[in-house]
Every structure is written in structure tokens, then in C-alpha cells.
Amino acid sequence: MIKAIITDIEGTTSSISFVKEVLFPYAAQAFPGFLAAQWDDQAVREQVRAAEAESGQTLETPEQASALFQQWISEDRKATPLKSLQGMIWKHGYQNGDYTAHLYADTANALQNWKQQGLDLYVYSSGSIPAQKLFFGYSDGGDLTNLFSGYFDTTSGHKQAAQSYRNIQNAIGLPAENLLFLSDIEAELDAAAEAGFNTIRVDREGSQGSSKHPVVTSFDEIRLPQ
Numbered sequence: 001m002i003k004a005i006i007t008d009i010e011g012t013t014s015s016i017s018f019v020k021e022v023l024f025p026y027a028a029q030a031f032p033g034f035l036a037a038q039w040d041d042q043a044v045r046e047q048v049r050a051a052e053a054e055s056g057q058t059l060e061t062p063e064q065a066s067a068l069f070q071q072w073i074s075e076d077r078k079a080t081p082l083k084s085l086q087g088m089i090w091k092h093g094y095q096n097g098d099y100t101a102h103l104y105a106d107t108a109n110a111l112q113n114w115k116q117q118g119l120d121l122y123v124y125s126s127g128s129i130p131a132q133k134l135f136f137g138y139s140d141g142g143d144l145t146n147l148f149s150g151y152f153d154t155t156s157g158h159k160q161a162a163q164s165y166r167n168i169q170n171a172i173g174l175p176a177e178n179l180l181f182l183s184d185i186e187a188e189l190d191a192a193a194e195a196g197f198n199t200i201r202v203d204r205e206g207s208q209g210s211s212k213h214p215v216v217t218s219f220d221e222i223r224l225p226q
């Protein structure tokens with residue numbers, strides 16, 4: 001019986017194009033000014049030091065650090081320091097009303113229905129936890145943060161590693177057989193299944209071909225495994 005649902009964001013609750021064509025370019029454009037203004041901020045410096053460790057580069061100036069983060073954005077690197085700083089930058093965009101987070105038309109209703117049925121809802125995304133809270137706090141469906149019992153990001157591990165799902169299962173405190181993970185990425189679902197999770201592949205465009213996991217094109221099609 002499913003007691004909790006853990007959902008991915010990009011390509012699952014929301015379009016890939018919103019993340020790649022709105023959020024990523026916004027962060028890439030804002031990085032130089034943000035780092036120049038916040039260079040002495042302790043939380044920012046901590047992430048710059050973590051980026052130095054991950055890249056093996058010395059980042060002595062905001063310009064050097066911006067260049068590295070912009071390169072990582074162009075490569076869609078799921079690096080924790082990049083994701084943390086992106087979250088800080090996106091906060092301004094949400095608060096200024098520059099954008100709201102895209103949700104597919106079925107997402108908010110399905111989440112509300114599941115919650116009403118007594119299921120606990122969680123997010124697992126490569127975006128940082130503060131970025132996830134902003135995403136669902138300033139979404140096209142309004143503030144949905146009250147629906148979620150918790151959030152997981154790359155600090156729980158890489159999304160394609162089974163151990164990450166074991167870490168999440170331990171944090172949620174339910175047996176893996178009671179957990180359902182939703183994602184558009186086969187390798188993420190494979191890792192979750194290896195950890196014993198139920199899995200459903202969300203193929204929003206209906207174009208991803210065969211899968212080892214049950215496939216839906218909309219949350220409305222999801223029938224929870226008993």
C-alpha cells in the first residue's frame with residue numbers, strides 16, 4: 001500500500017522548458033551581479049569554496065566564480081554549490097514577480113487529492129531545498145507548500161544512485177514498499193526501484209519509448225499500487 005509519494009520536479013510536475021528556458025537563463029544572467037554584491041556573504045562564500053573543491057579550480061574573484069557557474073549551467077551540472085546559489089538568485093525573481101513556477105494542468109489537483117486521501121507528499125529534485133520551496137510557493141497554482149511533508153535534494157545523494165533513495169526512505173521512516181517515486185528519468189527510477197521503491201515514469205510528451213516502469217503521461221492516469 002502506498003503511504004507516501006515522492007515527486008521529481010523538472011519533467012514531472014513541471015515542464016523541462018520552464019527550468020531550461022526561464023530559470024537557468026535567469027540565473028546565468030544574474031550570476032555576475034549577484035556574486036559581486038554578495039561576495040563577502042558567508043553562505044555564498046561557503047558555496048564558492050565547495051565549488052572550488054568540486055572543480056579543482058581556484059575562484060579568487062566573482063568573475064572567475066561566475067564563469068564557472070555559468071559553464072555548469074550550460075552543462076546542466078547537478079552540482080550542490082551551483083544549485084544552492086541558483087536558489088538564492090531565483091528568490092529575487094519569484095519575489096519580483098518576474099515568473100511563477102510552471103505546473104502541468106493536472107499537477108496541483110492530483111497533489112491535493114493525494115493529500116486529502118491521507119498520503120504524505122515529498123519532493124526529490126536536484127534543485128536545492130530552498131529552491132524547491134520557492135518553486136511550490138510561487139507556482140502557477142499558487143502556494144502549494146502546505147501540501148508537502150518534506151523536501152530532498154542532492155544533499156541526500158545523486159538522483160541516479162540507489163543509496164540516495166535509501167537515505168530518503170530512512171528520513172521518511174516508512175518501508176520502501178510504502179513509497180512511490182515519480183520521475184521522467186529512467187535512471188532515477190531504476191535507482192529508486194533498486195532501493196525497493198514503487199516507481200512510475202511520467203512521460204509528459206508521450207515520446208520517451210519503452211520503460212521498465214509503469215508509464216503515465218499525466219498525474220490523472222496514476223492508479224496507486226495497492
Ligand SMILES: CSCCC(=O)C(=O)COP(=O)(O)O
Nearest residue numbers: 009010125126127131132135
Ligand atoms: C527546484 S526548481 C529547479 C530544478 C533544478 O534546478 C534542476 O536541476 C531540475 O532537477 P530535477 O531533479 O527536478 O529534474
Ligand SMILES: [Mg+2]
Nearest residue numbers: 008010011184
Ligand atoms: Mg526530472
